[in-house]
Amino acid sequence: MPRYIAPMRRTILLLAASLSLLAACSSSSDSGAQSPDTTAVATTAVAPDTTGAADTSAPPTTTPATDLPTSTVAAPDPTRPYKVFVPTTYAKGTAMPLVVLLHGYGASGDIQEAYFQVEPLAEAKGFLYAHLDGTKNQRGDQFWNATDACCGFGTSVDDVAYVTAVIDDISAQYDIDPKRIFLMGHSNGGFMSYRMACDKSDRIAAIASLAGATFADTSKCAPSEPVSVLQVHGTDDGTISYTGGLIPVVNGTYPGAEQSVANWAAYNGCTGSRTTGGAALDFEPNIPDAETQPSATEGCPDGIGVELMTVNGGAHIPGIVFPDGSHHLTEAMVDFLLAHPKP
Numbered sequence: 001m002p003r004y005i006a007p008m009r010r011t012i013l014l015l016a017a018s019l020s021l022l023a024a025c026s027s028s029s030d031s032g033a034q035s036p037d038t039t040a041v042a043t044t045a046v047a048p049d050t051t052g053a054a055d056t057s058a059p060p061t062t063t064p065a066t067d068l069p070t071s072t073v074a075a076p077d078p079t080r081p082y083k084v085f086v087p088t089t090y091a092k093g094t095a096m097p098l099v100v101l102l103h104g105y106g107a108s109g110d111i112q113e114a115y116f117q118v119e120p121l122a123e124a125k126g127f128l129y130a131h132l133d134g135t136k137n138q139r140g141d142q143f144w145n146a147t148d149a150c151c152g153f154g155t156s157v158d159d160v161a162y163v164t165a166v167i168d169d170i171s172a173q174y175d176i177d178p179k180r181i182f183l184m185g186h187s188n189g190g191f192m193s194y195r196m197a198c199d200k201s202d203r204i205a206a207i208a209s210l211a212g213a214t215f216a217d218t219s220k221c222a223p224s225e226p227v228s229v230l231q232v233h234g235t236d237d238g239t240i241s242y243t244g245g246l247i248p249v250v251n252g253t254y255p256g257a258e259q260s261v262a263n264w265a266a267y268n269g270c271t272g273s274r275t276t277g278g279a280a281l282d283f284e285p286n287i288p289d290a291e292t293q294p295s296a297t298e299g300c301p302d303g304i305g306v307e308l309m310t311v312n313g314g315a316h317i318p319g320i321v322f323p324d325g326s327h328h329l330t331e332a333m334v335d336f337l338l339a340h341p342k343p
Contacts, residue, residue, distance in 0.1 A: 082130050085122050085130070099122065099130075100129075102184070103133070115317075117327050121334050148215070149191070149216065151191065153249050153250055154250065159192060179341045180338070180342075182204070182208070184207065185208075189209075191254075194207065194213065197223060206305070207228075210233070210318075211240045214254075216255045226301055231308050232308075233257035234313070236313050237314065238316060261308045271300075272298025273298060274298075276294070278294055291314065303342075305336065305339070
C-alpha cells in the first residue's frame with residue numbers, strides 16, 4: 001500500500017498547503033473569487049450500503065484550508081455529509097441542471113470546492129451544485145470505491161448506490177432537469193465519475209474528469225446509453241499517469257487519458273477519429289503560454305461529445321488559479337457539462 005498511498009497523501013498535503021496560501025492572499029485582495037449571497041436548503045437522504053467497509057473511526061489527515069461560502073450541510077450519513085448550493089436565480093417550478101463534484105483520494109468535498117471554486121460558477125451560470133464526501137478508510141483517508149484500480153482497495157462500499165441516492169434526494173427537494181445531471185471529479189473522483197457513467201448512464205448526461213480514468217477492462221463497463229465525456233489530464237502527472245499504469249495496492253491497471261477517451265468513443269458509438277481542434281488553451285498559470293491542447297472525437301451521435309484536453313507539462317494537481325482569481329480549467333469543465341444535456 002505505501003508505494004501508492006504515500007504519493008497520494010503528499011498530493012493532498014500539497015493541495016491543502018496551496019489552498020491555505022490562496023486563502024491568505026485572497027483575504028486582503030480583490031481576487032474576484034468571493035461567493036455571492038445565496039440560499040441553501042437542508043436535505044436528507046438514504047444512508048449508503050457500507051457493508052464490509054473499512055473502519056471509519058480514524059480522523060482525517062486533512063481539513064478544509066479555506067472558508068467556504070455558506071451552504072447548509074445535508075447528511076445522508078453523518079460520516080459522509082454533502083452540501084447543496086442553490087443559486088439566487090433558482091425558482092420552484094423551473095427545472096435547473098445539477099452538477100455534482102467528487103473529490104480526490106484523501107481530500108473532501110470542502111477541499112475540492114476550495115480548489116475548483118465551482119460555487120461562483122453555479123451562481124453565474126444558474127445551476128444547482130453539490131459536493132460530497134467519500135468514506136474514510138482505516139488511515140482516515142476519504143475515498144470513492146470506483147473502479148477495480150482506484151480506490152476502494154478491497155472494501156465493498158457501494159458508492160454507486162450512495163451517489164445515486166444523493167442525486168435522488170436532491171431531485172426530490174428541488175426541480176432538477178433529469179436530462180441535465182452532471183458529474184465532475186478529480187483523480188479518484190474522476191474514476192468515480194466514470195464508474196457512474198458506466199453504471200448509471202440512464203441518469204448521467206455528461207462527466208468531466210481531471211486526472212481520472214475509466215475501467216481498463218472494457219467488459220466491466222456497459223452503459224445502456226451514451227454519456228458525454230471530457231477528460232483533462234497533465235502529461236507530467238506523476239500520480240495517475242497520462243499514459244496509463246498500475247496501482248500496486250490492488251495490482252489494478254488503469255488506461256491512459258487517450259485510451260479512456262477512445263473507450264468512451266466506442267461505448268457511445270462514435271464512428272470517427274479524435275482530431276485536434278482549435279487553438280491551445282491556457283489552463284495552468286505556472287506553465288508559460290497556452291499549454292492545453294483540446295481534441296474531440298468525430299462521428300458521435302447527435303448531442304454527444306467525447307473530448308480530451310491534454311495539459312502539456314501539467315501535474316496531478318495543476319495550479320489552476322490565475323492572478324485575477326479566475327479558474328479557466330474549472331470553467332471549461334463546467335461549460336462542457338452544460339453544453340451536453342441528454343439528447
